[in-house]
Amino acid sequence: MKLSVKGFEIHSGFLDVGRQRAVLNAVRAVVAQAPFFRPDTPNGKAMSVRMTAAGTYGWYSDKKGYRYIPKHPKGTPWPAIPVEVLDIWQQVTGLDRQPECCLINYYDAQAKMGLHQDSDETNMGWPVVSISLGDEGLFRMGNVTRGGKTESIWLRSGDVVVMGGAARLAYHGVDRIRSGSSKLLPKGGRLNLTLRVVE
Ligand code: SIN
Numbered sequence: 001m002k003l004s005v006k007g008f009e010i011h012s013g014f015l016d017v018g019r020q021r022a023v024l025n026a027v028r029a030v031v032a033q034a035p036f037f038r039p040d041t042p043n044g045k046a047m048s049v050r051m052t053a054a055g056t057y058g059w060y061s062d063k064k065g066y067r068y069i070p071k072h073p074k075g076t077p078w079p080a081i082p083v084e085v086l087d088i089w090q091q092v093t094g095l096d097r098q099p100e101c102c103l104i105n106y107y108d109a110q111a112k113m114g115l116h117q118d119s120d121e122t123n124m125g126w127p128v129v130s131i132s133l134g135d136e137g138l139f140r141m142g143n144v145t146r147g148g149k150t151e152s153i154w155l156r157s158g159d160v161v162v163m164g165g166a167a168r169l170a171y172h173g174v175d176r177i178r179s180g181s182s183k184l185l186p187k188g189g190r191l192n193l194t195l196r197v198v199e
Pocket residue numbers: 105113130137139155172173174192194
Protein backbone atom coordinates (compact mmCIF):
# COMPACT_ATOMS: atom_id res chain seq x y z
CA MET A 1 0.00 0.00 0.00
CA LYS A 2 1.30 3.45 -0.89
CA LEU A 3 0.32 6.59 0.98
CA SER A 4 1.52 10.15 0.96
CA VAL A 5 1.99 12.09 4.21
CA LYS A 6 3.16 15.70 3.88
CA GLY A 7 4.78 14.74 0.54
CA PHE A 8 6.62 11.74 2.02
CA GLU A 9 5.75 8.72 -0.16
CA ILE A 10 5.31 5.75 2.14
CA HIS A 11 5.31 2.28 0.58
CA SER A 12 4.16 0.19 3.51
CA GLY A 13 5.02 -3.50 3.34
CA PHE A 14 7.10 -2.94 0.19
CA LEU A 15 9.54 -5.77 1.00
CA ASP A 16 8.21 -9.23 1.86
CA VAL A 17 10.06 -11.19 4.54
CA GLY A 18 12.24 -12.98 1.97
CA ARG A 19 13.46 -9.68 0.53
CA GLN A 20 13.92 -8.23 4.03
CA ARG A 21 16.20 -11.20 4.85
CA ALA A 22 18.12 -10.78 1.60
CA VAL A 23 18.74 -7.07 2.36
CA LEU A 24 19.67 -7.94 5.96
CA ASN A 25 22.26 -10.49 4.78
CA ALA A 26 23.69 -7.93 2.38
CA VAL A 27 23.89 -5.38 5.22
CA ARG A 28 25.70 -7.92 7.39
CA ALA A 29 28.32 -8.39 4.66
CA VAL A 30 28.80 -4.59 4.51
CA VAL A 31 29.10 -4.33 8.30
CA ALA A 32 31.73 -7.12 8.34
CA GLN A 33 33.93 -4.83 6.16
CA ALA A 34 32.80 -1.50 7.59
CA PRO A 35 31.86 -1.85 11.30
CA PHE A 36 29.29 0.40 12.98
CA PHE A 37 30.58 3.47 14.84
CA ARG A 38 28.93 6.29 16.77
CA PRO A 39 29.59 9.68 15.21
CA ASP A 40 29.85 12.78 17.41
CA THR A 41 27.49 15.67 16.76
CA PRO A 42 29.25 18.98 15.93
CA ASN A 43 28.78 20.00 19.56
CA GLY A 44 30.78 16.99 20.73
CA LYS A 45 28.09 14.56 21.94
CA ALA A 46 28.06 10.95 20.69
CA MET A 47 24.94 10.20 18.68
CA SER A 48 22.71 7.42 20.04
CA VAL A 49 22.40 5.87 16.58
CA ARG A 50 25.24 3.67 15.31
CA MET A 51 26.21 4.21 11.69
CA THR A 52 28.14 2.82 8.79
CA ALA A 53 27.77 3.09 5.02
CA ALA A 54 28.22 1.56 1.59
CA GLY A 55 29.00 3.31 -1.68
CA THR A 56 31.46 5.91 -2.92
CA TYR A 57 30.67 8.03 0.12
CA GLY A 58 29.62 7.55 3.70
CA TRP A 59 28.00 10.20 5.85
CA TYR A 60 30.04 11.39 8.82
CA SER A 61 29.86 13.88 11.65
CA ASP A 62 32.29 15.23 14.22
CA LYS A 63 33.33 18.62 15.65
CA LYS A 64 34.09 19.79 12.10
CA GLY A 65 30.47 19.28 11.08
CA TYR A 66 28.34 17.04 8.87
CA ARG A 67 29.83 15.79 5.61
CA TYR A 68 30.37 12.89 3.23
CA ILE A 69 33.71 11.09 3.37
CA PRO A 70 35.20 8.57 0.89
CA LYS A 71 36.55 6.18 3.56
CA HIS A 72 35.40 4.49 6.73
CA PRO A 73 37.04 6.11 9.81
CA LYS A 74 39.32 3.03 10.00
CA GLY A 75 40.81 4.11 6.64
CA THR A 76 39.32 1.63 4.15
CA PRO A 77 37.00 2.50 1.23
CA TRP A 78 33.31 1.86 1.89
CA PRO A 79 32.00 -1.45 0.47
CA ALA A 80 29.84 -1.29 -2.67
CA ILE A 81 26.10 -0.68 -2.29
CA PRO A 82 24.47 -4.15 -2.41
CA VAL A 83 22.53 -4.94 -5.58
CA GLU A 84 19.44 -5.90 -3.53
CA VAL A 85 19.40 -2.32 -2.23
CA LEU A 86 20.00 -0.71 -5.64
CA ASP A 87 17.06 -2.75 -6.97
CA ILE A 88 14.76 -1.07 -4.42
CA TRP A 89 16.01 2.39 -5.46
CA GLN A 90 15.32 1.52 -9.10
CA GLN A 91 11.85 0.17 -8.34
CA VAL A 92 10.61 3.13 -6.32
CA THR A 93 12.30 6.00 -8.20
CA GLY A 94 12.58 4.66 -11.77
CA LEU A 95 15.74 6.78 -12.11
CA ASP A 96 18.78 5.94 -14.26
CA ARG A 97 20.95 7.86 -11.79
CA GLN A 98 22.29 5.60 -9.05
CA PRO A 99 22.76 6.67 -5.43
CA GLU A 100 26.36 7.10 -4.24
CA CYS A 101 25.75 6.56 -0.55
CA CYS A 102 23.78 4.00 1.39
CA LEU A 103 23.86 5.22 4.97
CA ILE A 104 23.12 2.40 7.41
CA ASN A 105 21.71 3.41 10.79
CA TYR A 106 21.24 1.00 13.70
CA TYR A 107 18.87 2.00 16.50
CA ASP A 108 18.90 0.04 19.73
CA ALA A 109 15.86 0.29 22.03
CA GLN A 110 17.04 3.65 23.43
CA ALA A 111 18.29 5.29 20.23
CA LYS A 112 16.54 8.16 18.48
CA MET A 113 17.27 10.80 15.88
CA GLY A 114 16.29 14.43 16.30
CA LEU A 115 14.41 16.37 13.66
CA HIS A 116 16.81 17.32 10.86
CA GLN A 117 16.98 18.09 7.16
CA ASP A 118 19.10 16.06 4.73
CA SER A 119 21.05 18.88 3.13
CA ASP A 120 24.68 17.77 2.84
CA GLU A 121 24.25 16.64 -0.78
CA THR A 122 25.31 18.78 -3.76
CA ASN A 123 22.02 18.53 -5.64
CA MET A 124 18.91 18.20 -3.51
CA GLY A 125 16.76 17.61 -6.62
CA TRP A 126 17.39 13.87 -6.29
CA PRO A 127 15.20 11.94 -3.85
CA VAL A 128 16.37 10.14 -0.72
CA VAL A 129 15.01 6.61 -0.30
CA SER A 130 14.69 5.04 3.16
CA ILE A 131 14.37 1.31 3.89
CA SER A 132 13.39 0.05 7.35
CA LEU A 133 14.19 -3.38 8.82
CA GLY A 134 13.56 -4.88 12.26
CA ASP A 135 11.77 -3.15 15.12
CA GLU A 136 9.25 -0.41 14.37
CA GLY A 137 10.38 3.20 14.58
CA LEU A 138 8.18 6.23 15.16
CA PHE A 139 9.01 8.47 12.19
CA ARG A 140 8.14 12.14 12.52
CA MET A 141 7.61 14.29 9.44
CA GLY A 142 7.73 18.07 9.55
CA ASN A 143 8.10 20.98 7.19
CA VAL A 144 10.85 22.55 5.06
CA THR A 145 11.42 25.10 7.79
CA ARG A 146 11.84 24.30 11.48
CA GLY A 147 8.65 24.25 13.54
CA GLY A 148 5.02 23.95 12.54
CA LYS A 149 2.77 20.92 12.61
CA THR A 150 4.29 17.47 12.30
CA GLU A 151 2.78 14.04 11.59
CA SER A 152 4.12 10.71 12.81
CA ILE A 153 3.86 7.17 11.54
CA TRP A 154 5.29 3.88 12.82
CA LEU A 155 7.64 2.55 10.13
CA ARG A 156 7.68 -1.25 10.09
CA SER A 157 10.13 -3.80 8.78
CA GLY A 158 9.93 -3.80 4.97
CA ASP A 159 8.55 -0.26 4.64
CA VAL A 160 10.20 2.02 2.08
CA VAL A 161 9.87 5.83 2.13
CA VAL A 162 10.69 8.16 -0.76
CA MET A 163 11.62 11.68 0.31
CA GLY A 164 11.44 13.66 -2.92
CA GLY A 165 9.86 16.78 -4.31
CA ALA A 166 8.30 18.86 -1.57
CA ALA A 167 9.45 16.40 1.11
CA ARG A 168 13.11 16.29 0.02
CA LEU A 169 14.09 19.14 2.31
CA ALA A 170 11.47 18.52 4.98
CA TYR A 171 12.53 18.00 8.58
CA HIS A 172 12.22 14.41 9.79
CA GLY A 173 13.41 12.28 12.68
CA VAL A 174 12.84 9.13 14.73
CA ASP A 175 11.34 9.64 18.19
CA ARG A 176 11.48 6.09 19.49
CA ILE A 177 11.83 2.41 18.77
CA ARG A 178 9.18 -0.16 19.65
CA SER A 179 11.40 -2.80 21.18
CA GLY A 180 10.45 -6.41 20.41
CA SER A 181 8.02 -5.51 17.60
CA SER A 182 9.90 -7.55 14.96
CA LYS A 183 11.70 -10.88 14.94
CA LEU A 184 13.85 -10.06 11.90
CA LEU A 185 16.94 -9.04 13.89
CA PRO A 186 17.80 -11.76 16.42
CA LYS A 187 19.13 -9.19 18.91
CA GLY A 188 16.35 -6.69 18.23
CA GLY A 189 16.65 -3.05 17.26
CA ARG A 190 15.99 -1.24 14.00
CA LEU A 191 18.05 -0.85 10.86
CA ASN A 192 17.38 2.02 8.48
CA LEU A 193 19.12 2.39 5.15
CA THR A 194 19.01 5.71 3.30
CA LEU A 195 20.08 5.97 -0.31
CA ARG A 196 21.45 9.31 -1.41
CA VAL A 197 22.82 10.91 -4.55
CA VAL A 198 25.76 12.87 -3.15
CA GLU A 199 27.61 14.58 -6.04
C1 SIN B 1 17.65 9.41 8.60
O1 SIN B 1 16.99 10.44 8.50
O2 SIN B 1 18.87 9.38 8.32
C2 SIN B 1 17.06 8.14 9.09
C3 SIN B 1 15.58 8.08 9.08
C4 SIN B 1 15.08 6.79 9.68
O3 SIN B 1 15.79 6.16 10.48
O4 SIN B 1 13.95 6.39 9.38
